Amino acid sequence: MSQxxxxxxxxxxxxxxxxxYAYVLxxxxxxxxxxxxxxxxxxxxxxxxxxxxxxxHFTAWMFRVAYLQVMASRQRANREKILFxxxxxxxxxxxxxxHFDDVESRQRTLQACLEKLSPRQRDIIRRRYxxxxxxxxxxxxxxxxxxxxxxxxxxxxxSLTECVxxxxxxEGA
Amino acid sequence: xxxxxxxxLESLLSALFENEGxxxxxxxxxxxxxxxxxxxxxxxxYLDYCExxxxxxxxxxxxxxxxxxxxxxxxxPQPRSVQRGDKRALWLAGIAAMVLLTAGxxxxxRGPASDELVADVRSDDFVARLTGSKDATWLxxxxxxxxxxxxxxxxxxxxxxxxxxxxxxxxxxxxxEGPTSLDLSSAWEAVLRHGTLKANxxxxxxxxxxxxxxxxxxxxGTEFSMQxxxxxxTEVFVLKGSVQAAHTDSDRQxxxxxxxxxxxxxxxxxxxxxxxxxxxxxxxxxxxxxALEHAVMPGGFVHWSFDETNGRLAKAELNGSPREAFNAFxxxxxxxxxxxxxxxxxxxxxxxxxxxxxxxxxxxxxxRSVVFWMKLPPDSLISEGDxxxxxxxxxxxxxxxxxxxxxxNSNPAQGSIGTxxxxxxxxxxxxxxxxxxxxxxxxxxxxxxxxKPGSPVHVSQYVDGRLDGVTSTRSRRSGExxxxxxxxxxxxxxxxxxxxxxxxxxxGDLDELFIFERALTHRDIRGMMAANTPPRSQ
Numbered sequence: 024m025s026q027x028x029x030x031x032x033x034x035x036x037x038x039x040x041x042x043x044y045a046y047v048l049x050x051x052x053x054x055x056x057x058x059x060x061x062x063x064x065x066x067x068x069x070x071x072x073x074x075x076x077x078x079x080h081f082t083a084w085m086f087r088v089a090y091l092q093v094m095a096s097r098q099r100a101n102r103e104k105i106l107f108x109x110x111x112x113x114x115x116x117x118x119x120x121x122h123f124d125d126v127e128s129r130q131r132t133l134q135a136c137l138e139k140l141s142p143r144q145r146d147i148i149r150r151r152y153x154x155x156x157x158x159x160x161x162x163x164x165x166x167x168x169x170x171x172x173x174x175x176x177x178x179x180x181x182s183l184t185e186c187v188x189x190x191x192x193x194e195g196a
Numbered sequence: 197x198x199x200x201x202x203x204x205l206e207s208l209l210s211a212l213f214e215n216e217g218x219x220x221x222x223x224x225x226x227x228x229x230x231x232x233x234x235x236x237x238x239x240x241x242y243l244d245y246c247e248x249x250x251x252x253x254x255x256x257x258x259x260x261x262x263x264x265x266x267x268x269x270x271x272x273p274q275p276r277s278v279q280r281g282d283k284r285a286l287w288l289a290g291i292a293a294m295v296l297l298t299a300g301x302x303x304x305x306r307g308p309a310s311d312e313l314v315a316d317v318r319s320d321d322f323v324a325r326l327t328g329s330k331d332a333t334w335l336x337x338x339x340x341x342x343x344x345x346x347x348x349x350x351x352x353x354x355x356x357x358x359x360x361x362x363x364x365x366x367x368x369x370x371x372x373e374g375p376t377s378l379d380l381s382s383a384w385e386a387v388l389r390h391g392t393l394k395a396n397x398x399x400x401x402x403x404x405x406x407x408x409x410x411x412x413x414x415x416x417g418t419e420f421s422m423q424x425x426x427x428x429x430t431e432v433f434v435l436k437g438s439v440q441a442a443h444t445d446s447d448r449q450x451x452x453x454x455x456x457x458x459x460x461x462x463x464x465x466x467x468x469x470x471x472x473x474x475x476x477x478x479x480x481x482x483x484x485x486x487a488l489e490h491a492v493m494p495g496g497f498v499h500w501s502f503d504e505t506n507g508r509l510a511k512a513e514l515n516g517s518p519r520e521a522f523n524a525f526x527x528x529x530x531x532x533x534x535x536x537x538x539x540x541x542x543x544x545x546x547x548x549x550x551x552x553x554x555x556x557x558x559x560x561x562x563x564r565s566v567v568f569w570m571k572l573p574p575d576s577l578i579s580e581g582d583x584x585x586x587x588x589x590x591x592x593x594x595x596x597x598x599x600x601x602x603x604x605n606s607n608p609a610q611g612s613i614g615t616x617x618x619x620x621x622x623x624x625x626x627x628x629x630x631x632x633x634x635x636x637x638x639x640x641x642x643x644x645x646x647x648k649p650g651s652p653v654h655v656s657q658y659v660d661g662r663l664d665g666v667t668s669t670r671s672r673r674s675g676e677x678x679x680x681x682x683x684x685x686x687x688x689x690x691x692x693x694x695x696x697x698x699x700x701x702x703x704g705d706l707d708e709l710f711i712f713e714r715a716l717t718h719r720d721i722r723g724m725m726a727a728n729t730p731p732r733s734q
Contacts, residue, residue, distance in 0.1 A: 045250040049243055052212055052228075062438070106212075106225045111233055122243040126251070131635075133251050135536070152256035158214050177210045180248045187248075 032072050035081045036065070042126040046086055049119045050093045052106035064092045086120045129187045132194075136186035144179045151176060197235040205231050205238050209245050256726075321654055322346040322644070323383045324364040327717055328488035331358035332374065343490070346644065346654075346715075351380045355391075359486050365656055366663045367401035367718040368415070370394070371486060383663055388430070394421045394482055398722065400662040407444075411464035414440040416455075421482040429465040431472050433482050434458055443469050495714030497730050498522045498555070502543040502707055505534055510543060510551070516730075524551045524690060535705055538569040538636040539728045542707035543690070547580055550691035550701050555711070558686055559590045559597070565712040566602060567640045567724055571705040572632045578606040578613060581700035583693030585709075589620060589653075598622075599694040602641055603702065604631050616664055618643075618655050625655045627664035636707070638725040642715040656715075661722050 043064065048057040067088055075084055093112070097105055107115065137145065150156045150164065158176075162169040197205070208228045231238045324347040334341055335354035347353070347362065355374040362370045365383035372378060376391025384401075388408045397404045397415040405414045409428030413420065418437025424430040432441055434456045442453045443464050454469070456462060459479060461472040472478065496515050500522075504511040512522035526549055533544040543551075570584060583603035590597050598621030605617035611626030618625050618641050631637055640658040657665030688711070691702040708728055716724075720731040 041250055041254045044253075045247045048250060049246040052225075054213075107229050107232070111229055115232065115239065118239055119243055119246075122240070123247060126247065129247065130251055130254060133255055134538075137255065148252065149256070152252045173210050173214055176214070177206060180245060180252070183252075184244045184248045187251075 032075065032077075036068060036085075038127075039082060039085055041130060042082060042123050043085055043089060045123045045126060046116075046119050047089055047093060049123075050090070050107075050112060050116055051096065053104075056096065056100070056104070060089070060092050060096050063096070064089045067092060082124070083120070086116075090116050125191075128191055132187045132190045133183065135190065136183050139186060140179065140183070144175065144182075147172060147175055148179055197231070197237045201231060201235070201238070205241060209242065213245070213249055321348055321646075321652065322365075323349045323351075323380050324362050325717060326360060327363040327369070327719070328361035328490040329359060330486060330488050332360045333357045347380055349380065349382060352389075353378045353380065359488060361488050361490075363717055363719065364401070364404065365718065366404055367398050367661070367722070368404040369396045369398075369719075370406075371396075371488070373486075388422055388424050390424050390426055390428075392421070392423045394435075395419065398661075398718075400660075400718075400722075408464075410444055410466065412442045412444065414442070416440060420456075427466075429463065431461060431463045431478070432456060433461040433472070433475075433479050435479065435483055495712055497710050497712040499730065500524055500543075500553075500709045501540065502534070502537060502709075503540040505541070505543070512553070522553060522555065524553045526551045537705065537707035538571075538638075539708055542569070542571070542705045544705050545584075545691040545702045547701050547703035550689060553688040553690065554686065555587070555688045556686055558587045558688055558711075561589060561645045562713060563645065563715045564643045565640065565714065565716040566643075566710070567638075567712070567716070567721065568709040569636050569707040570631065570639050571634065571636045571707075572604060572614070573704060574632055574634045576604070576614065576632045576703060578608075579700070580606075581692060581702040582606040582617070583689075584691065584702050584704065584706060586689045586693045587687065588694060600643070601693045602639075603693070616641075616657050616659055618657055618665070620653050620655065623652065625657055625665040627657050627659055629659040629662070629664050631659070636705075638721075640716065640721045640724070644715050658718075658721050661718075661725050663718075 044057065044061055047060045047064065048054065051057050051060055064085075068085060071088065075081065093116075097109075097112075137148070140148065147161060147165070150161045156164070158169045158172050162172045165172070167175075204227065208224055208231070211224060212228070228242075232242055326341055326343055326345045326347060329343060333339075333356045335356050338354050353360070353362065353372065354377050355372050357374040359374070360372045362372065362378070362380075364370070364380075364386075368384075370378070370386065371394045373392040373394075376393060377389040378391070378393065379387040379389060381387060384403065385405045385407070388406055393406070395404070395406060395415065396419045397417065399417060402415060402417045405412060406422060407413070408422060408424040408430040410424075410430045411422075411432060413422060413432055416438045418439055419435040420437075420439050421433040421435065422430055432439065436458055438455055438457045440453050441456055441462065441464065443451045445451050445466065445468075451468075454462070461475045461479060463470045463472050498519070499513045499516075500510055501513075502510050508526045510524040512519055512524065514522060524543075533546060533549070534541045535544040536542065566585060568585075581603075582605070583601045585603070586599060586601040588597050589600050599619070601619040603617060605611045605613060605615050605626045607613075610624060611617065612628060612630065614630050614632040616627040616629065616631060616639060620643070629637070638658075638660050642654075642656040642658075644654040644656075646652050646654065655665060656663065690706065690709075692700075710724070710730060712730075716731065723729070723731055
């Protein structure tokens with residue numbers, strides 16, 4: 024691969040990491056396993072970099088490679104650790120590829136939506152994501168039950184999703 | 197999906213994403229599968245949820261990548277080497293080889309040797325800094341080393357006892373344990389001659405490599421340790437992530453590469469590759485953190501958030517407090533143009549206007565760091581203004597004046613168009629990351645004067661936290677030195693350059709500009725990128 028192609032490939036792969044992660048996560052349903060599959064997928068993508076034709080649809084190719092890695096990891100994994108059955112996976116994969124087509128715009132909009140959260144919601148999100156705290160740790164730190172924090176996190180994620188969708192719809196209007 | 201099913205789905209998702217499965221995983225998985233199979237709305241909600249979880253991880257720097265990668269420094273007790281944020285780099289491993297290849301190739305792109313000898317600007321003369329230590333004693337000339345010192349390319353560090361932390365310009369951090377001897381080959385590579393080290397490599401520095409007489413270890417986003425004995429035999433331990441290890445035999449031939457994953461270890465000797473004796477005990481020892489004392493780096497800063505604008509001016513803060521004297525003024529015929537920024541509002545430059553900041557002593561030949569967010573429109577033309585920030589720098593005797601101009605490269609003869617460019621007089625550094633994409637990029641530029649009068653000024657450029665300045669040379673034509681046709685001293689210009697050739701105005705957005713009176717460390721830059729707060733100076 025020429026230096027230009029290699030640089031372009033690095034850039035494409037780097038720009039698509041969050042999209043790839045969302046795709047893998049949705050198919051394995053577990054953050055730790057998603058990390059492993061991501062790592063393996065990145066290795067394979069690089070090994071197969073020469074097969075990618077610049078100018079063609081990078082994400083479609085990337086998702087295909089990731090799908091095969093997900094399937095390989097399912098074969099290796101303990102049956103009890105597999106979240107979905109093999110009937111659901113192909114359908115979910117197809118919908119996921121389409122669903123995550125516009126991750127970048129949502130990523131861009133998220134910052135403004137985070138600022139619209141209440142201070143309490145922002146604090147819990149920060150503790151969960153920036154500091155990586157568990158439910159139990161957050162609950163102990165802020166003096167609420169783990170169940171209450173779980174609910175709050177769930178509601179906050181939902182309202183962020185709605186906010187992002189609304190903002191993009193307004194932008195596009 | 198009816199209300200009961202919706203509630204059930206919510207509960208399942210909540211449990212799934214908070215890792216609450218436990219023994220109920222099998223049952224949950226069955227129910228979730230059934231719900232997703234039966235309803236398109238349930239699948240859409242599930243995918244939305246996966247996406248939001250991903251975006252929040254990304255936004256908070258838990259996921260790696262070159263755009264967004266750092267946890268705020270203040271959230272991470274030292275030493276950083278044992279924090280969870282490192283895990284984020286794991287799955288970026290595949291990018292390592294590419295980055296390495298690209299960096300390697302670009303290093304070969306430097307300008308002609310004759311120009312290099314007289315360059316005003318260098319980007320490869322110092323490659324690392326001593327950023328922390330504990331009870332360290334050094335051999336030879338290293339005895340004079342102080343925390344915060346710059347370490348030049350080719351330097352051999354000889355630590356006798358104790359620990360020392362070296363932060364490479366690429367962002368890789370290496371803790372040495374005496375007695376150890378390490379050669380600093382570049383911002384991306386080092387040679388362990390003998391002794392013991394632990395390396396912690398953030399996502400931006402994937403591809404960093406350390407060689408010993410018996411093995412070359414290429415980092416794939418990880419934390420690893422190496423111990424090399426007097427005979428050159430080396431034990432490699434992977435604490436997190438994975439590395440690629442290439443064995444070198446007694447004939448200095450490379451005998452093949454192996455991939456070592458988390459918790460794996462190998463011994464690389466003259467006779468071959470073998471298992472490490474007592475592996476678990478040794479790995480546990482490496483995983484133990486070392487309480488280092490970190491370098492205290494004083495130095496003030498001025499910050500323009502562009503959130504508070506008033507007619508022609510944007511307010512400034514000096515060391516965190518409002519300071520009118522540094523307010524930025526737009527020229528009399530125009531107003532500040534405020535747009536949505538990376539953090540709150542940003543200043544928009546429309547190709548017509550520019551601003552001036554009175555900045556006492558900006559022309560000093562002192563160390564500086566300039567940090568900001570910049571967004572360039574994808575349709576930026578090379579005929580437009582390419583300079584976002586400029587001032588005049590004078591040498592120690594304050595005789596020769598050189599324009600410092602920071603912006604994007606519009607000269608195809610001097611690097612890729614649209615990449616970051618820092619020009620000082622006739623010397624310049626250009627990067628490799630395309631910036632004309634309509635997206636916010638985090639820019640940090642470190643300027644360090646040479647040790648001797650007349651020696652080149654060192655420039656390190658970082659784009660989105662990653663070292664991005666590998667070409668350095670001297671141009672015969674471009675660049676401004678000498679007398680300027682306007683009193684440019686002690687003023688920082690925003691949105692235009694200095695001198696006849698730089699009259700075109702900049703088009704794009706600028707946010708959260710900081711100017712520091714010192715060279716930041718890579719850790720500082722990553723922290724600022726994630727949290728938009730300056731590093732604490734004690």
